[in-house]
Amino acid sequence: MAQRRVLVVDDEKLIVKGIRFSLEQDDLKVDCAYDGEEALEYARNNPYDIILLDVMLPKLSGFEVCQQIREFSSVPIIMLTAKGDDMDKILGLEYGADDYITKPFNILEVKARIKAIMRRVEPKGSARETVRFVESGDMRLDCEGRRVYIQNKEIGLTAKEFELLELLITNPNKVYGREMLLNLVWGVDYPGDVRTVDVHIRRLREKIESNPSEPQYVHTKWGVGYYFLNE
Numbered sequence: 724m725a726q727r728r729v730l731v732v733d734d735e736k737l738i739v740k741g742i743r744f745s746l747e748q749d750d751l752k753v754d755c756a757y758d759g760e761e762a763l764e765y766a767r768n769n770p771y772d773i774i775l776l777d778v779m780l781p782k783l784s785g786f787e788v789c790q791q792i793r794e795f796s797s798v799p800i801i802m803l804t805a806k807g808d809d810m811d812k813i814l815g816l817e818y819g820a821d822d823y824i825t826k827p828f829n830i831l832e833v834k835a836r837i838k839a840i841m842r843r844v845e846p847k848g849s850a851r852e853t854v855r856f857v858e859s860g861d862m863r864l865d866c867e868g869r870r871v872y873i874q875n876k877e878i879g880l881t882a883k884e885f886e887l888l889e890l891l892i893t894n895p896n897k898v899y900g901r902e903m904l905l906n907l908v909w910g911v912d913y914p915g916d917v918r919t920v921d922v923h924i925r926r927l928r929e930k931i932e933s934n935p936s937e938p939q940y941v942h943t944k945w946g947v948g949y950y951f952l953n954e
Contacts, residue, residue, distance in 0.1 A: 727841060728752045728770065732762040732788070733777040733803065742775065745830045746837070759783025766792050773837055776820070777803040778811050786818045793819035799840045799882040803828070812915070816922040821883045823915070839910055843886060857892050859953055862931070862940060864892055873931060883908060884927045887920075888951075891941060895953030898944045924949055 729746055733739050734757050743753045754769065756762040758781040766774065766788075774792070778785040789800055802815035802823040812823045822836055857864040863872045869885055871878045880888065886908045891899070899907070901917035909919065928935040942952050 726750065726752045727772045728754070729837065730754050730756065730762065730765050730769070730771045730774045732756045732759075732775065732780065732785070734758060734780055735777075741830065742833065745834065749834060751837075757781075759785070759788045762788050763791055766796060766798070771798050773799045773801065773840055775801050775803060775833070775837075778805065778815065786814055789815065789818040789820055793879070793881070797879055797881050797885070801833075801836060801840070813918065813922065816919060817926070819881050819926070821881055822909070822913075835912075840882065843882065857889075859892060859895070859951070860939070862892070864889060866893075871931070878930050880927070880930060883923055884930070887923055887927060888931070888941070891949065891951035892953075895951050898948050898950040900948040904949065920949075 727750075729751050731739050731742050731746075731753055732755075733742075736757065739755045739757070743755055746753050754765055754771075756765050760782045762774075762776065762780070763783065776785045776788060780788065783791075785802060789802065792798065792800065799821045800819065802811070802820040804811035804815060804823050804825055815823050821840065824833060824836060855865065855867045857866060861874045864870075865872070866889060871880055871885065871888065887904065890904070890907060901920045904920045905913060905915070905917055909915065924941060925935070928938055928941055931940055932938045940951055942950055944950060
């Protein structure tokens with residue numbers, strides 16, 4: 724298996740040095756960037772398995788970097804945010820981040836989050852490969868390749884958006900509560916709250932629905948949760 728590759732972006736060089744040293748102990752290849760423009764250059768020119776991205780950066784903010792990366796890549800992005808700043812967390816998710824970690828953080832938490840995301844995005848085992856494609860109406864999911872097509876046009880989704888859609892479409896008409904979705908897609912140890920689910924559902928609808936306010940695929944059962952309609 725090819726060595727996993729991580730991009731760490733933070734203007735605090737001591738933090739970057741510590742993260743890099745720790746990740747390299749787990750046999751990860753680590754590249755480092757110290758401002759937003761440098762981060763974008765790395766992301767455009769190299770294939771990464773995950774990106775750790777600080778919010779506060781010189782030249783371009785982490786939000787701007789995240790937004791621009793989403794124009795050409797669905798690589799999982801973990802935002803590093805100020806402690807207790809909920810707006811940073813929400814904005815990060817709005818701009819396409821998959822997860823966030825608050826500073827100051829424990830490096831063991833960082834490594835655990837990275838491993839959890841990598842496990843979720845790596846190819847599934849043989850038991851799941853029997854269900855490689857799922858179709859509903861004009862939508863076609865390639866579960867192995869982690870790609871979504873609507874009317875044969877590929878739709879770019881983030882890792883978490885894809886996982887939400889895959890869970891819902893493979894369990895059509897089943898209503899999932901927000902807490903259940905949070906546990907299934909982000910994991911039971913995820914410290915965030917159900918707003919994370921709402922943000923990702925909204926972003927998913929903006930990408931797959933022709934009219935997000937009147938969804939064709941992902942519906943809301945008010946007061947209960949979300950479900951994929953299979954008529």
